[in-house]
Amino acid sequence: MTATAGTASAPAAPRGALGFETSGSTGAARRWFRLPxxxxxxVELIGGRLVGPVDHVVSYAxxxxxxxxxFGEWLPRRAGARVHQAWADPFAPLPVSPGERVLVVCVPMAWELLHRAWPALERAASVVALHSSAAPPPTAHxxxxxxAGRLRAHEILGSTETGGIAHRPLGPEPDDGGWQAFPDVTLLxxxxxxxxxxxxxxxxxxRLARPAVTRRPPDRWATGDLVRFTGPRTFRLVGRSGSLLKVNGRxxxxTRVEERLRAALPGTECGALPLPGDPLAGEGYAVFWARRGxxxxxxxxxxxxxxxxxxxTVVELAAVPRTATGKPDHRSLVAALERLPSGPRRTR
Structure with missing residues (x-):
């Protein structure tokens, strides 16, 4: 396609680069390139630091x-491990052989499926789970x-733009444990x-990716996360800068609202959405919820x-819509608000 007058064409992709699109649900997707x-x-950094030897990868991502x-393609290829792409047929039985060292690549919906499939995984010599893309659900814990004693689990904080930034162990109880930055990441x-x-x-x-519209990766990347540093290379997540509101001056x-609801109502799926311009409180927010038993x-x-x-506003849905990576689908949630017949229900 020829560029129109006054508009520069996008730079060509680097030779051998892989393109990934951001998976956010607001605004247009953007394309990012990563070099082999x-x-x-x-893969070497996270595989060596968190996973260890692997014979079989089960990937829900x-x-x-x-x-x-x-972790569903590059790591098993490097390790010579066989792969079961569970995302393609999530309800299919897991073909785990006795004595295998298994890595499970998890997004939020995977944990309920792993509960059902655990008898098959018990045949393995070891099971390690890597979780990313959204907060782990109560079923993970x-x-x-x-x-206990047969499953090690780690959560990875990262994005398409940055790759893995930090990690922390996933334990039997939800907590606000701190994150440890990976060794090649500089925290500014x-x-x-x-x-x-x-x-x-x-x-x-x-490992910062290159945007499709530029010729080189950025020098630094603002993630949109708000943190409280606990050491030179450790921190706790406070929330997302886009999720920070002031309601009646508070x-x-x-993110904390969703964490509280997950902890207090484990049988309920919940999500929160900002509502700028609330007529009573200035800014406000909506809570969406769905019963899950x-x-x-x-x-x-x-x-x-x-x-x-x-x-x-509190809105009950049949299910809280999510993107392919398990994040709340903000566009669908806004659409759900717009479909309410008599406007949002205000809570007192």
Whole structure:
């Protein structure tokens, strides 16, 4: 295609580069290129640090996303391991042979399936799970309790733009445990920030991807996460900068709202969405919820959030829509609000 007058054409992809699109549900997708040596470096780093020897990989992450490509294709190829692409048929039995060392590549929906498939995984010599893309559901911690001593699980913080940034162990109980940066990631601190204050998470490193519209990777990348640093290379997540609201003058992190609801109502699926311009509180937020075998109702949601400013709207859905990587699908949630026949229901 010929570029129109006054518009520069996009730079050509680097030779051998792999293209991935961001999976966010708001705005147009953007394309990012990663070099084979970046893929190899990440597989070697995370595979060696967190996984160890592997005979069989079970991947619930599609390879069109970076997480699925890294650990569902590149790692097993490097390790000479066989692969079961479970994302293609999630309900198929897992073909695990006795004595195999198994890696399971998890997105949120995988954990319920692993509960059902655990008898097959018990035949393995060892099972390691890597989780990424969205917060682990309560079923993840439940399986870790059930499989005590036989399942090691790690959560990876990262994105298409950055690759893996940091990691932490997943345990039998939900917690707000700290993250440890990977060795080749530089955490760029704000020199003027208070020692115990909240800062934007900005990183630099050799695995930053190249945007399709530029000729080289960025020097640094602002992730959109808000963190509180606990050491030179450790931090705790506070929330997302885009999820930070002020309701009646009080700061509210929607990430914390979702964490509280997951912990208090384990049989309920919940998500939160900002609602700028709330007529009573200035900014506000909506809570979406769906029963998953639990008996929770609006009163239980209000009770769980008694330490937070009340949500402007509570909407019950058959299921909280999510993207392919398990993140709440904001576009579908907005559409659900617009379809309400009498406008949003305000909670008091």
């Amino acid at each position: 040596e970046q893929m190899e470096r990440e 599609p390879p069109r996303h970076l997480f699925g490509a890294l 439940g399986l870790i309790r059930r499989a 601190r704000d020199a003027g920030a208070p020692a115990d204050g909240t800062e934007d998470l900005v990183v630099r490193g050799p 700061r509210v992190h929607l 639990g008996r929770a109702g609006v009163a239980d949601i209000r009770a769980a959030l008694r330490d937070f400013p009340a949500p402007s």
